[in-house]
Amino acid sequence: MTERSLSEIPGGASNDAADPVSARVRAVAESRIAEPGPLLEVLHDIQSEFGYLPEVTVPVVAQVLNLSRAEVHGVVSFYSDFRSSPPADIGVEICRGEACQAVGAEALVAHAAKSLGIGVGDQTGDGSVGLEQIFCFGNCALGPTASVAGRVHGRVTPERLDALVNEAQAGSKGT
Numbered sequence: 001m002t003e004r005s006l007s008e009i010p011g012g013a014s015n016d017a018a019d020p021v022s023a024r025v026r027a028v029a030e031s032r033i034a035e036p037g038p039l040l041e042v043l044h045d046i047q048s049e050f051g052y053l054p055e056v057t058v059p060v061v062a063q064v065l066n067l068s069r070a071e072v073h074g075v076v077s078f079y080s081d082f083r084s085s086p087p088a089d090i091g092v093e094i095c096r097g098e099a100c101q102a103v104g105a106e107a108l109v110a111h112a113a114k115s116l117g118i119g120v121g122d123q124t125g126d127g128s129v130g131l132e133q134i135f136c137f138g139n140c141a142l143g144p145t146a147s148v149a150g151r152v153h154g155r156v157t158p159e160r161l162d163a164l165v166n167e168a169q170a171g172s173k174g175t
């Protein structure tokens, strides 16, 4: 491996003391360094710990696993499951799988986008609600299917979706 000054690398080891996120990402990557082809597992571990992939993920993981940043970035951008920002407090996920599309999923997505004022993949300005698409919850016979705050619901109408989001918002304010 070509040695470079770690201070030249954003998220490099010399920055870890001042950056606990970088240090933690490094520790997670190092914990799997002996495994064959650990990149995907490392990325999943980091996302599972932070809820998303912090900005330092690509340079730090590339350095620890002796990969190029392009290789790590390529994997991160290929899988839509990987997030680059923290998740919203309340996640609204609407199924766009074929079975749900046949019973009104697109209208439900359009309604959610209008009602929340955001597009799919976005969050409200205060980060309280995020809208995402899913391609099958395994609840196909009861579509349209949507998940609000981690709970999956079947036969979701636009009105029901609004009610579920309102309930989740009321619950999150009450905690």
Ligand code: FES
Binding pocket: 095, 096, 097, 098, 099, 100, 101, 135, 136, 137, 138, 139, 140, 141, 143, 145
């Ligand atoms: S297609 Fe929507 S739950 Fe399977």
